Amino acid sequence: MDYSICQALKRFPHHVQALIIYDICCQWSLHFRQHISESKFLELFDSLEITGAIGKWHLAAHIPECFPKFSLNFVEGTGEVDGEILETLWSPLDEVAGMAQAMSIPHAQEVIDDHMNDNNWWKIIRMCRDSHRMHVYHETDIISS
Numbered sequence: 001m002d003y004s005i006c007q008a009l010k011r012f013p014h015h016v017q018a019l020i021i022y023d024i025c026c027q028w029s030l031h032f033r034q035h036i037s038e039s040k041f042l043e044l045f046d047s048l049e050i051t052g053a054i055g056k057w058h059l060a061a062h063i064p065e066c067f068p069k070f071s072l073n074f075v076e077g078t079g080e081v082d083g084e085i086l087e088t089l090w091s092p093l094d095e096v097a098g099m100a101q102a103m104s105i106p107h108a109q110e111v112i113d114d115h116m117n118d119n120n121w122w123k124i125i126r127m128c129r130d131s132h133r134m135h136v137y138h139e140t141d142i143i144s145s
């Protein structure tokens with residue numbers, strides 16, 4: 001996890017803030033900076049401020065003390081996000097999972113990849129549609145005020 005996060009954050013050298021949403025962020029974040037300082041393979045910009053959060057579905061299984069510290073409800077700027085990505089993809093994959101079990105491994109991987117890519121494609125389409133709606137909404141709000 002540490003390596004993945006460091007590699008991902010390297011791609012945004014000019015950003016000063018990052019939000020990491022992870023199922024067990026309460027445990028992972030305890031020693032993240034220490035792991036980086038002790039590793040010769042991990043690096044992170046010192047100026048980067050990292051905010052840790054836990055997806056809403058996973059947070060319900062944590063101890064009550066985790067809620068105020070890691071709930072996305074209290075992270076400014078996150079908007080309405082549940083912080084769950086993979087789990088929401090599992091349900092649509094159930095439709096092809098039975099069929100994929102009868103396929104050869106390469107064929108099953110191709111079919112599952114195709115469905116995941118289709119899901120990602122529709123996410124992008126909906127993001128564009130929704131951001132356009134928000135833009136129109138804000139313009140309307142500015143004009144009417």
Ligand SMILES: [Zn+2]
Nearest residue numbers: 026062063066
């Ligand atoms: Zn927790």
